[in-house]
Amino acid sequence: MFEAAPINLQNEQVQNRFRLMFGGMMVILIIPVVIILATLVIKGWPAISWTFLFTDPTNGMTAGGIFPALFGTIWLVVVSLLASVPLGVAAAVYLSEYAPDNMLTRMINLATINLAGVPSIVHALFGVGAFVIFFRFGTSILAASLTLAIMTLPVIIVSSWESMQAVPRAFREACWNMGATRWQTIRTVVLPNAIPGILTGVILQVSRAAGETAPIMFTGAAMFLPFLPNSVFDQTMALALHLFVVATQVPDIPESLPFGVALVLVGIVLIMNTLAIWFRMRLRGKKKW
Amino acid sequence: MTAHSAIQPTHVTVGDAKDKNWYIDKSFEILMFICGISAIIFVVGIFLFVFKEGLGFILGDMNFSEFFLSQKWRPTSLNKATYGILAMVAGTAAVTGLAMLICLPISIGAAIFIAEFAKGRTREILKIVIEFLAAIPSVVWGFIALSIMNPLIINVFDVPMGLGVLNSAIILALMAAPIVTSIAEDAFKAVPDTYREAAEALGATRWQTIYKVILPAAKNGLLSAGLLGVGRGFGETMAILMASGHSINIPTSVFDSFRALTATIAAELGETAVGSPHYQSLFAIGIFLFLITFIINMTADFIVRGVRKG
Numbered sequence: 001m002f003e004a005a006p007i008n009l010q011n012e013q014v015q016n017r018f019r020l021m022f023g024g025m026m027v028i029l030i031i032p033v034v035i036i037l038a039t040l041v042i043k044g045w046p047a048i049s050w051t052f053l054f055t056d057p058t059n060g061m062t063a064g065g066i067f068p069a070l071f072g073t074i075w076l077v078v079v080s081l082l083a084s085v086p087l088g089v090a091a092a093v094y095l096s097e098y099a100p101d102n103m104l105t106r107m108i109n110l111a112t113i114n115l116a117g118v119p120s121i122v123h124a125l126f127g128v129g130a131f132v133i134f135f136r137f138g139t140s141i142l143a144a145s146l147t148l149a150i151m152t153l154p155v156i157i158v159s160s161w162e163s164m165q166a167v168p169r170a171f172r173e174a175c176w177n178m179g180a181t182r183w184q185t186i187r188t189v190v191l192p193n194a195i196p197g198i199l200t201g202v203i204l205q206v207s208r209a210a211g212e213t214a215p216i217m218f219t220g221a222a223m224f225l226p227f228l229p230n231s232v233f234d235q236t237m238a239l240a241l242h243l244f245v246v247a248t249q250v251p252d253i254p255e256s257l258p259f260g261v262a263l264v265l266v267g268i269v270l271i272m273n274t275l276a277i278w279f280r281m282r283l284r285g286k287k288k289w
Numbered sequence: 290m291t292a293h294s295a296i297q298p299t300h301v302t303v304g305d306a307k308d309k310n311w312y313i314d315k316s317f318e319i320l321m322f323i324c325g326i327s328a329i330i331f332v333v334g335i336f337l338f339v340f341k342e343g344l345g346f347i348l349g350d351m352n353f354s355e356f357f358l359s360q361k362w363r364p365t366s367l368n369k370a371t372y373g374i375l376a377m378v379a380g381t382a383a384v385t386g387l388a389m390l391i392c393l394p395i396s397i398g399a400a401i402f403i404a405e406f407a408k409g410r411t412r413e414i415l416k417i418v419i420e421f422l423a424a425i426p427s428v429v430w431g432f433i434a435l436s437i438m439n440p441l442i443i444n445v446f447d448v449p450m451g452l453g454v455l456n457s458a459i460i461l462a463l464m465a466a467p468i469v470t471s472i473a474e475d476a477f478k479a480v481p482d483t484y485r486e487a488a489e490a491l492g493a494t495r496w497q498t499i500y501k502v503i504l505p506a507a508k509n510g511l512l513s514a515g516l517l518g519v520g521r522g523f524g525e526t527m528a529i530l531m532a533s534g535h536s537i538n539i540p541t542s543v544f545d546s547f548r549a550l551t552a553t554i555a556a557e558l559g560e561t562a563v564g565s566p567h568y569q570s571l572f573a574i575g576i577f578l579f580l581i582t583f584i585i586n587m588t589a590d591f592i593v594r595g596v597r598k599g
Contacts, residue, residue: 119524119578247435266425273421
């Protein structure tokens with residue numbers, strides 16, 4: 001009955017052109033990811049072996065493996081999570097379940113946004129001033145991990161808050177009607193329902209903490225240590241700092257070695273991210289409300 | 290934050306017995322409150338501790354006009370140490386500006402594609418790629434700048450050194466792109482569908498709708514995305530340290546080497562004696578960085594919140 005007028009056809013073409021243009025911008029963002037990952041794999045893969053992962057660096061770090069750095073990164077991440085997860089989740093419980101809509105709550109939200117925006121090197125300065133000097137932890141795993149914990153705190157707060165807000169209010173009301181106190185409701189209804197979402201946020205923070213360099217440089221990570229740390233008061237090597245060191249400070253290094261370190265670091269980070277994404281997708285499929 | 294409803298948890302009921310559960314409930318409420326205000330404590334703590342370490346310099350050797358207006362950063366000079374950060378501020382600003390010129394059009398274009406054109410599976414996959422881009426650690430970006438971008442720039446532009454403004458700006462643009470893209474996408478998503486329907490009902494094409502309706506409606510969100518990108522640029526440390534070439538001068542071409550504020554702290558803090566003027570001056574730079582990013586973040590948040598109210 002109706003035929004497309006010429007003007008509409010023209011619009012159709014214009015629209016397709018714009019779709020192509022925006023799609024092209026999307027591709028400009030995707031191409032670097034592909035090139036970077038491909039280069040890291042092609043150049044770094046030859047360096048990677050079990051001995052690379054599980055032996056010490058030798059010959060002034062120009063040969064050998066990365067075991068102490070890998071081991072140290074695990075230490076740093078675990079200790080920082082021990083501090084940031086309970087604190088962040090509790091803060092989110094307060095914001096989600098207790099906080100009234102007042103000035104203080106607005107200030108907490110502003111502070112959280114700000115904490116997320118503080119440059120990593122300023123976190124490092126804070127770590128030096130507070131943990132290394134003031135609390136006398138010295139340059140240690142403890143000082144570095146606490147610095148990392150404060151850095152990752154805002155994201156844990158926000159992601160935990162979001163997953164608690166996703167629990168329907170009717171669940172809480174039902175629980176209160178049974179005579180439960182606020183805390184009993186949080187413990188038995190809100191937290192169990194929010195935990196998968198909280199975990200997703202935590203996994204993402206593992207990947208972030210593993211990759212951070214500046215905050216641990218002066219608070220606890222060492223360029224080279226001939227021994228493994230025994231306690232949280234020892235210094236340690238760390239994978240991210242190790243990449244910086246082998247990329248900039250060590251002369252006459254075979255090219256594949258820094259690429260190998262970078263590949264391991266990116267591998268850990270992307271595996272963690274994939275895990276979090278998989279987790280989130282399962283969660284979305286499961287949710288019944 | 291909590292929605293108010295007629296139903297309230299039991300402990301607020303008047304005349305309730307103060308039994309064991311009441312005390313457990315109260316003590317957890319206090320504990321959660323203390324954790325809840327931790328973000329405020331840490332922001333104030335960061336400022337105070339960095340300020341405390343830098344105070345000696347601010348009261349002693351620091352000369353405000355020299356600090357902000359001199360290009361000479363010679364903290365280790367034996368005759369007369371000078372502490373001027375002008376060259377670093379100029380370098381950081383130039384790189385952040387160039388990075389935003391590269392990053393903003395691409396990111397906003399990509400955000401339009403995700404929010405307005407891509408559907409279903411494509412959209413999910415694109416968002417995952419953006420997330421992967423955001424996950425690559427700063428030090429790996431620095432390594433990419435040294436090992437991939439550096440030879441590339443030398444070959445393509447036939448210049449003696451590939452480290453400098455251009456290299457840093459490209460790396461910074463790629464680092465800021467995921468965050469700018471996702472905030473811009475949020476801004477587009479926040480535009481009500483009724484706007485799109487109204488525009489289409491009037492016969493507008495998709496592009497006309499985007500250009501005349503959605504972009505103006507999402508303006509503040511986009512501005513805020515750009516500001517957060519700038520904040521990221523000022524605060525980025527490891528990648529810029531490795532990509533900048535790290536020589537102190539005000540860059541005059543995109544191939545010039547420069548030095549960033551953050552990179553100066555990262556490169557020199559390890560070599561200074563605790564409490565020395567040089568050490569304290571680095572903390573003074575830290576305070577300056579803290580204040581700049583504080584203002585940028587507050588402004589970005591204020592702009593976004595302004596939209597929600599309106």
